[in-house]
Amino acid sequence: MAPIGVDEWVARSGDRREQNSGWRGLLARLDSRVGWWPRLVLVGLFALVYGKLLVGSNINYAQTGFNVVLYAILALGLNIVVGWAGLLDLGYIAFFGAGAYIYALFSSHAFGNLPLSTGGVQLPVVATIPIAVVGVGILGLVIGLVALRLSGDYLAIVTLFVGQAFAEAVNNVAPGTLGGANGLFGLKGFHVGSAMIGSTLGYYWFAVIVLLILMAFLHLLDTSRTGRAWRALRDDPLAAEVMTIPVNKVKVMAFTFGAIVAALAGTMFAAQQSSVFSTNFSAQTLILIYACLVLGGAGSIAGAVLGGVVVTVSQQLLSSPIDSAYLFYGILVIVLVARVRPWRHLAAVVAAIVGFGFGVHAIVGAISHRAIAGSPGSSGWFAGALRHFVIVPAGSPLTYGNLLYVAMICMIIGVVQLKGIRRLVAVVPTVYVAICCWEARLTLDPGITAQIMIGAILIVTMAARPEGLLGTRRVEVL
Amino acid sequence: MGGGGAFSVACTAQMQIFIQTLVTGIVTGCLYALIALGYSMVYGVLKLLNFAHGDLYMVGAFIGYFAIQWFGGATALIIPVPLLIIFMMVVAGLGVGALGVAIERFAYRPLRNAPRIAPLITALGISFILEDSVLLLFGGFTRNYNAPAFLPFRQSIHIDGVNIWSVQIIVVVVSVVMMFGLRELVNRTLFGKSMRAVASDREAAEMLGVNVDRTIAMTFFIGSAMAGVAGVMSGLAFGQISNIIGFLAGLKAFTAAVVGGIGSIPGAMIGGLVIGLCESFSSSYISSQYSDLIVFALLIATMLVRPQGVFGQPPLQKV
Structure with a gap:
């Protein structure tokens, strides 16, 4: 029998998946055999192995590890509000920021010029975290109460402005205490007495422990009466109310729980960075957290964690030239393999791309030698392989790269509009232009490229799989 | 021009500040209204909720800037100034309108029947891409329109110490013309009728033979073109543009649309004026640091007093 409130076709999606033959079916069957708790242990083991590998290695990897766990925690908190309760909260960043700022105030010189203390308030972590969590929880409660009057898009609007108002407020109100645009810095790390977490790796371990406890807690919450009430609210608020679910109470609860998780993440963020700035809590960070959640799949604990891993790791990869090349060509190959079927077409397209590239390169080289004299932006063995494939003029002028970029965007938009054999034909120059653009322009500005890629990932995910990697598709009753 | 009829009574200093603030507020408000x-x-x-809309405004401002450069730059224009301004607005309107249609076709059309959150996230993604594409192509520094160098009629009209720049008059006139043009378009033409039909019930409109795809594309074109023109005018009026102006302007315009009642055309106009006035009065009488905060508050x-906005209709809930 189908679970209550779920469309039958949707409910039987699992059975259909199991009937799939091949490796997909195998994976699905394997997936259904492993229970939830063993999976949590797997996540823990994975984090343990990663952490052990980190000891003595590059500091950047520890930072990436911490960021992954931090964004996973943030995505989990957002999942409570957006994924389970279905309340579109665009002010989530304010809770994260408030947690960080409360921690910062109580572990820095911020209150230093007040008469009651010299050198600021420097409470131990056992006091600051509860203060931050309770304070932000109350904030979440208040905003939740305010949000009761609103629904759907109107809720999104008001919370968006709460988030923006937070950033404006910490930037402008009481610059003597909150530091204004300079932020608060020189924060003391997590410490109890003389024991103190001193390294990024230490924060990584702390965050992993928090993440595992949080996942276990959220799993219990998900399968509890409250979790069912949230999902009922998400699927149909009116029906939920008719079924005597105290809609207002569970809405406020969702907001409060989400805020508490965000505050927890905020304290860790502030302590690890040992400073807070209002720009840390901009709309860009919010979009990144949303990217984690929707990519992994809203409504799924594992999905939120996976999203955190994928988004943070790809951001990290994009900042190094050789890794970003792997990411770019990896995505290119995956898109081609997934979208161009059957394999005969795929083979033809790949052959055509290679032939087209070398052909164009030879023609352009015959006309003007300078036009192909530049070297590709990627480093490593890619560069050698692509030397006679891409067209990069001498000195790789920005104008050329910019024109290629515009051409690439236009061609991608065009390819999507075409159908059938025309699309297959159009894919060849599009991929070639994309590769040239990557080598001639995008590798030169990795920071900007990373942002563009995040935007592209959001759009592609929504177009290809709106329910995310691990989410379940729901039938919307409108 | 000193001493116009209506202001022949000598104004006090406070009065002058008040009127100056009022003028600034109306000009800003008109721009917000166009985006809204x-x-x-x-x-x-x-x-x-098309979060990418503010970035279209930014793209419009850039197109206007490059139009000036195209015609020899601010100090050595090769065509008459009125022609240049008309050209800037037309090119920015058409260009940004086309961009809006492309975005709709590429990103939003495949998501017509997706869950509500999907197009919202896509809009955030588009906003990211637009902002960073402009950063990639043109760099992150602030550019100057240098409007005073080529606008001979930027000389202000003095009315008892109150300065009204000609460019401000252009902004107000163009905005008012466009708003009334839009109102006529929506109320009088066949396109307007089909747009209202799609807005009230898309499926029913489709069954009655309205070309829904074309109507939506046209709506995107007109909306984006207005944002593009607003971008050009903001460049002329405020002088400076960069790739990040879109987000805050979009947010303010969005506030205007919401205050007026989202989905309502007169609401957006009045909302824009209210936000513009609120911003200019709070920055000149309270503190410029707090003006954004006051607008958001x-x-x-x-929203708390009247969630559907001042002119909006409360949504009907179908069970």
């Missing part, structure tokens, strides 16, 4: 109209129209037909308060 696009937000409102798109929300009306698609029920989509106004929005939150409006």
Whole structure:
């Protein structure tokens, strides 16, 4: 029998998946055999192995590890509000920021010029975290109460402005205490007495422990009466109310729980960075957290964690030239393999791309030698392989790269509009232009490229799989 | 021009500040209203909060800037100034309109029947891409329109110590003309009729033979074109543009659309004026640091008292 409130076709999606033959079916069957708790242990083991590998290695990897766990925690908190309760909260960043700022105030010189203390308030972590969590929880409660009057898009609007108002407020109100645009810095790390977490790796371990406890807690919450009430609210608020679910109470609860998780993440963020700035809590960070959640799949604990891993790791990869090349060509190959079927077409397209590239390169080289004299932006063995494939003029002028970029965007938009054999034909120059653009322009500005890629990932995910990697598709009753 | 008829009585200093603030507020408000109209129209037909709309305004400002450069730069223009201004507006309107249609076709059309959150996230993604593409192509520094160098009629009209720049008059006139043009378009033409039909019930409109795809594309074109023109005018009026101006302007315009009642055209106009006035008065009488905060607080308060906005209709809930 189908679970209550779920469309039958949707409910039987699992059975259909199991009937799939091949490796997909195998994976699905394997997936259904492993229970939830063993999976949590797997996540823990994975984090343990990663952490052990980190000891003595590059500091950047520890930072990436911490960021992954931090964004996973943030995505989990957002999942409570957006994924389970279905309340579109665009002010989530304010809770994260408030947690960080409360921690910062109580572990820095911020209150230093007040008469009651010299050198600021420097409470131990056992006091600051509860203060931050309770304070932000109350904030979440208040905003939740305010949000009761609103629904759907109107809720999104008001919370968006709460988030923006937070950033404006910490930037402008009481610059003597909150530091204004300079932020608060020189924060003391997590410490109890003389024991103190001193390294990024230490924060990584702390965050992993928090993440595992949080996942276990959220799993219990998900399968509890409250979790069912949230999902009922998400699927149909009116029906939920008719079924005597105290809609207002569970809405406020969702907001409060989400805020508490965000505050927890905020304290860790502030302590690890040992400073807070209002720009840390901009709309860009919010979009990144949303990217984690929707990519992994809203409504799924594992999905939120996976999203955190994928988004943070790809951001990290994009900042190094050789890794970003792997990411770019990896995505290119995956898109081609997934979208161009059957394999005969795929083979033809790949052959055509290679032939087209070398052909164009030879023609352009015959006309003007300078036009192909530049070297590709990627480093490593890619560069050698692509030397006679891409067209990069001498000195790789920005104008050329910019024109290629515009051409690439236009061609991608065009390819999507075409159908059938025309699309297959159009894919060849599009991929070639994309590769040239990557080598001639995008590798030169990795920071900007990373942002563009995040935007592209959001759009592609929504177009290809709106329910995310691990989410379940729901039938919307409108 | 000193001493116009209506102001022949000598103004006090406070009065002058008041009127100056009023003028600034109306000009800013007109720009917000133009952007807000696009937000409102798109929300009306698609029920989509198009977060990328503010960035279209930014793209319009850049197109206007490059139009000036194309004609020899601010100090050595090769065509008459009125022609240049018309050219800038037409090119920015057409260019940004086309961009809006392309975005709709590429990103939003495949998501017509997706869950509500999907197009919202896509809009955030588009906003990211637009902002960073401009950063990639043109760099992150602030550019100057240098409008005073080529606008001979930027000389202000003095009325008892109150300065009204000619460019401000242009902004107000163009905005008012466009708003009334839009109102006529929506109320009188066949396109307007089909747009209203799609806004009220897309499926029913489709069954009655309305070309829904074309109507939505057209709505995007008009809304985006207005944002593009607003971008050009803001460049002329305020002088400076960069790739990040879109986000805050979009947010303010969005506030305007919401305060007026999202989906309502007169609401967007009045909302824009209210936000513009609120911003200019709070920055000249309270503190310029707090003006954004005050605008946001106004929005939150409006939404709590009247969630559907001042002119909006409360949504009907179908069970």
